[in-house]
Amino acid sequence: MGLLDSVLGALNNNAGTNDGAGGDPKAALIQAVLAMLANNQSGGLGGLLGNLQNAGLGQIVDSWIGTGQNQPISGEQVEQALGNDQLSGLAQAAGISEVDVAGHLSQILPGLVDHLTPNGQLPESDDNLGSQLGSLLGGLLGGKPA
Numbered sequence: 001m002g003l004l005d006s007v008l009g010a011l012n013n014n015a016g017t018n019d020g021a022g023g024d025p026k027a028a029l030i031q032a033v034l035a036m037l038a039n040n041q042s043g044g045l046g047g048l049l050g051n052l053q054n055a056g057l058g059q060i061v062d063s064w065i066g067t068g069q070n071q072p073i074s075g076e077q078v079e080q081a082l083g084n085d086q087l088s089g090l091a092q093a094a095g096i097s098e099v100d101v102a103g104h105l106s107q108i109l110p111g112l113v114d115h116l117t118p119n120g121q122l123p124e125s126d127d128n129l130g131s132q133l134g135s136l137l138g139g140l141l142g143g144k145p146a
Helices: 002-015 026-036 041-066 073-093 096-117 126-140
Strands: none
Touching: 002 073, 002 126, 026 041, 026 096, 041 096, 073 096
16 A cells, blocks of 8 residues: 555645645545545545445446446436535545535546546456556646656
């Protein structure tokens, strides 16, 4: 879990003292989502995608995992798939309002999942996911090493 901890720490340092009020709310939410995936809350990446698929969004999720164009998802679809408890937890962790979290996730999730599944497949292990998260973080930080 060391790599994942360093990824999250670097993102936190990049976000500064973002308490959700002054900084970019998407950066704080990305940090909360990465923490959720890293800590395997709700089953990690597979659990998150399973929730979306179980809500009838399998075709959308498949587009994110596949190598083609990512299909969009609405905030309402995210809200229905993840439920109030999970959204509330992410909102609290990111320091943003519960009203805004689903909308922000609808913009973040397609690219995040696409990046974490570059070959059209879920990572086979937490180590692979950690590597993917590290690479993603490098992109978010403008190419700076994590």
